[in-house]
Amino acid sequence: METRPLKLCRVYEGSCIVLSTKHAKSGALSAPFWNTLKASMIECPVDTDLLGSFPSTGSRAGNAIECARRKCQMSLRRLGEKVKFVLASEGSFGPHPFLAGRASDFEVLYFIDRQHGFQLHLSCLSAKTNFSMRAVGSMEELREFAAKALFPAHGLILRPNRSVDSNLVFKGVDSAGALEPAFRECVKHSADRMAWVETDMRAIFNPTRMEVIAELGCKLAERLAVLCPKCRTPGWGRVQLLPEMDGGECAGGVEVGSAEVHGCAKCGHEERMGTGGLVEGRARIW
Structure with missing residues (x-):
């Protein structure tokens, strides 16, 4: 039996998709949506850190899919009923569930289409990530960690390893000139004279994560280009x-x-x- 032919659609051609983001993710997502759907993209700068953030300034409420949906809803509430299409991204990082000793990046894209009346999300699990963290007691240890974390192309986050002042944190450290002063300040305010360093997983400071988001964006755009054979809604x-x-x-x-x-x-x-x-x-x- 032959495979049912795909019905490609052009319903998004000329449309503008709102991307709910704080960290310039249109750099990863605008090209896939333009190349496949001929749809442009504009960012809606909303404070998505209110839903939780990677540098541990707040715990995320719900899972990655729920969080991505809430990001979409934040833009819809802000921009009103005229917005027909909105997109958001969310990521989670940790040990890889299948590859021992490897880290993983779990990415979600959530899309709300008000014009056609549906919501759709896609996800992927990737071993392509520099996600890592550790306590360091010297600049030599810090430089070793930074090299493995692809610094300075990828940013770092530093804070005192043991401190009662949880507000002392250096985010987005992406230059050699900023690395040592941040380390010295963290050590000075740490009870054990060590600094905690981790990779900055915010997309704007992490080109590797941007690549994974772009790959997932291609898959979502390709799916939105296919019509349901029954009701002819995009997203089949x-x-x-x-x-x-x-x-x-x-x-x-x-x-x-x-x-x-x-x-x-x-x-x-x-x-x-x-x-x-x-x-x-x-x-x-x-």
């Missing part, structure tokens, strides 16, 4: 990956490949796509 694409089993003579079968379930974010219509094309279709309201 994979919503689930299923194993395909070969029954054979063994009870339970053997996994021999995978099938994808493609779905619509508005009407809930789904189709299971196997290696030979369309397997079945059904409707499910999310």
Whole structure:
């Protein structure tokens, strides 16, 4: 059976998408949306740190998807009903769940389309990150950490390792001239005479993270270019990956490949796509 042909849409051509951001993420996202959808992008500078920030000035309420949605809503409340399309990004960093000893970057893009009446998010898990942190007691240790963290192209954050003054923090340190003074000040105000240093994961100070956001932006733009075969709403694409089993003579079968379930974010219509094309279709309201 042949694969159902994709219906590419041009509904976003000439539109302007509002990007809810504080850290200049249009540098990563404007090109994918223009190249694929011919849609321009404008930033709405909202204080997204109110929802939590990487330098530990506040804990994030909810998961990354919920936070990205709230960022979109912040711009919608600020700009009003005339805004039809809004986009936001959120990232989380930590140990990689599958690669021992590696760090990971989990990125989310959330898109709200008021004109067509749907919301859509995509996410990715990437091992491409410089995320790291440690306590250092000398400039030699700090320079070693900085080199591995791709400094000065990537920024750093420094604070006293043990201090009652949680407000003393140096963010966005991205020059050799600023590194040593920040270290000396942190050591002076730390009970153990050490400084805590971490990579600045804010996108504007982290080109590697910008690359991951751009890659996810390409995937989202490509998905928004495809229409649902049932209701013709943009955003048709994979919503689930299923194993395909070969029954054979063994009870339970053997996994021999995978099938994808493609779905619509508005009407809930789904189709299971196997290696030979369309397997079945059904409707499910999310």
